[in-house]
Amino acid sequence: MNMPFYVAPEQVMKDRADYARKGIARGRALVAVRYADGIAIVSENSSETLRKVAEIYDRIAFAGVGKYNEFDQLRVAGVRAADLKGFQYSRDDVDARSLANQYAQILGQIFTHEMKPMEVEILVAEVGHESAGDQMFHILYDGTVFDHRDYTVLGGDADAIGTRLAESFTPELDLAAAVQAGTAALGGDERQIPARDLEVAVLARGNGRRCFHRLADDQVAEMLGGDGPSDDGAAEGAARRPVPADTPPAGHTNPDETLTTDDADSELAPGGSSGSDGTTATTADDG
Amino acid sequence: MAMPVFRPGDDPGTNFADLMRRVGTGEPAIAGHADALGPLPHATTCIAVRFVDGVVIAGDRRATAGNLISHRAMEKVVETDRHSAVAIAGAAGPAMEMVRLFQLQLEHYEKVEGTALSLEGKANQLSMMIRGNLQSALMGLGVVPIFAGWDRRRAMGRLWAYDITGGRYEEREYVATGSGSLHAGTAVKMGYREGLDRGDAIDLVCRGLWEAADADSATGGPDALRGIYPIVATITVDGFTRVDDAELAERYTAISDLVRAPQTATPDGATIS
Numbered sequence: 305m306n307m308p309f310y311v312a313p314e315q316v317m318k319d320r321a322d323y324a325r326k327g328i329a330r331g332r333a334l335v336a337v338r339y340a341d342g343i344a345i346v347s348e349n350s351s352e353t354l355r356k357v358a359e360i361y362d363r364i365a366f367a368g369v370g371k372y373n374e375f376d377q378l379r380v381a382g383v384r385a386a387d388l389k390g391f392q393y394s395r396d397d398v399d400a401r402s403l404a405n406q407y408a409q410i411l412g413q414i415f416t417h418e419m420k421p422m423e424v425e426i427l428v429a430e431v432g433h434e435s436a437g438d439q440m441f442h443i444l445y446d447g448t449v450f451d452h453r454d455y456t457v458l459g460g461d462a463d464a465i466g467t468r469l470a471e472s473f474t475p476e477l478d479l480a481a482a483v484q485a486g487t488a489a490l491g492g493d494e495r496q497i498p499a500r501d502l503e504v505a506v507l508a509r510g511n512g513r514r515c516f517h518r519l520a521d522d523q524v525a526e527m528l529g530g531d532g533p534s535d536d537g538a539a540e541g542a543a544r545r546p547v548p549a550d551t552p553p554a555g556h557t558n559p560d561e562t563l564t565t566d567d568a569d570s571e572l573a574p575g576g577s578s579g580s581d582g583t584t585a586t587t588a589d590d591g
Numbered sequence: 592m593a594m595p596v597f598r599p600g601d602d603p604g605t606n607f608a609d610l611m612r613r614v615g616t617g618e619p620a621i622a623g624h625a626d627a628l629g630p631l632p633h634a635t636t637c638i639a640v641r642f643v644d645g646v647v648i649a650g651d652r653r654a655t656a657g658n659l660i661s662h663r664a665m666e667k668v669v670e671t672d673r674h675s676a677v678a679i680a681g682a683a684g685p686a687m688e689m690v691r692l693f694q695l696q697l698e699h700y701e702k703v704e705g706t707a708l709s710l711e712g713k714a715n716q717l718s719m720m721i722r723g724n725l726q727s728a729l730m731g732l733g734v735v736p737i738f739a740g741w742d743r744r745r746a747m748g749r750l751w752a753y754d755i756t757g758g759r760y761e762e763r764e765y766v767a768t769g770s771g772s773l774h775a776g777t778a779v780k781m782g783y784r785e786g787l788d789r790g791d792a793i794d795l796v797c798r799g800l801w802e803a804a805d806a807d808s809a810t811g812g813p814d815a816l817r818g819i820y821p822i823v824a825t826i827t828v829d830g831f832t833r834v835d836d837a838e839l840a841e842r843y844t845a846i847s848d849l850v851r852a853p854q855t856a857t858p859d860g861a862t863i864s
Contacts, residue, residue, distance in 0.1 A: 383699065391692075
């Protein structure tokens, strides 16, 4: 029998953590910001097809940074867990906290027992029926879970971005202001990220059963204003646009289904489709 | 419930029913005949008609168990996603469960895959689900739906009829299913023409259900007393929209006026009050 060289567990864990952190730091960061009507998730992503942010369930979104194939695998697992639970029990029983715990279990298990930790950080966000019910869970490569209230930053350079966001964040932002704050924090002082290099999605409260929407590049560009995030006048103008009118409808269909390019303008908002029964109870109990 | 994680090559993909089997929550196999259970609720007549902007899909509200009315306000026309709907006839329990699973399957596919199924893909998916129910159908728990939707690729409304084995038949004009389908279908056939507008198409399906209710005891008519009207919905480029009860009440008043007039006179000219 071969005897492996003894390596102290502290050293093993440290090596793995360093490895994961290095992998994550190579990618671009992502922020999630609470605004008055929901949660906006802004990430730097020049790809139009490989997404970092996605829908998990009616009120729950997923976002990941790091290695794409790894967080995408986690995203699909989350969709499956949520759909199974919603089918077996009720749509109201699916909540972000339970998903976040399951993710933490998986990531923790892999971190401790597998050769290679997952090089990902993920976010599970849930928009409540009321503002008080909004939740964000930030889960690290080793299964550590953070519960954030107002905003969170994932990925490399998180400290600097978080500091910038802390300065610009105020409660009850409107959507445009939240997107601006997120973009400015991601870019920092010296860099302005163009709308086409951003992937922005929102969980918009009271927008039908499925709260998750992606914002198109031109919508994002308009929110950022032609003169950049520091231009307050442009920001206010953009902010007054009613969001539900120009985001695709909240029915069963994802805006991504769009095959023609001109149909986002005439869709009517479907009120509440099946499943939204107007209940005001949040799914955010922590019992 | 643990989060389901699979190895590559061993992954159920976008198939939700397969996923349920894999995690052990699938349905148990059953044997025997449903007659042993006594009369079970059955849902009846549904029709769909193409019109110039899309399709109109409609169903009556009655469910019957044997000779009894088991439910007066059943909703047989269900929005499956923003641009499609099913209307079901057959054993109500399995049918509603199938619709629930179908709705979820469409959404599940869309979320896992990142893009929605094509309308034809949805029609095929439903076909497979009916086929999967064949064992139950042979035992007397058949489900025979209609599927209708707006095809965003081709920019047109499309509709499909099914048979109990999952056979899938796309129709150009209209389809009818359920116990009153003969009468409803005939009424629609008589009134159908190319290029119906929304109002005409809604009138036509209302009339079709009226005739079915008139001749088939398992089909419910408009119930002004309780304010229960058939479910009628349009699916156009703007998506699924229910026609509200006030509009249906108005249209049914017009139909009943139309039907009443010639029946007030008997062959010898005496008037019946």
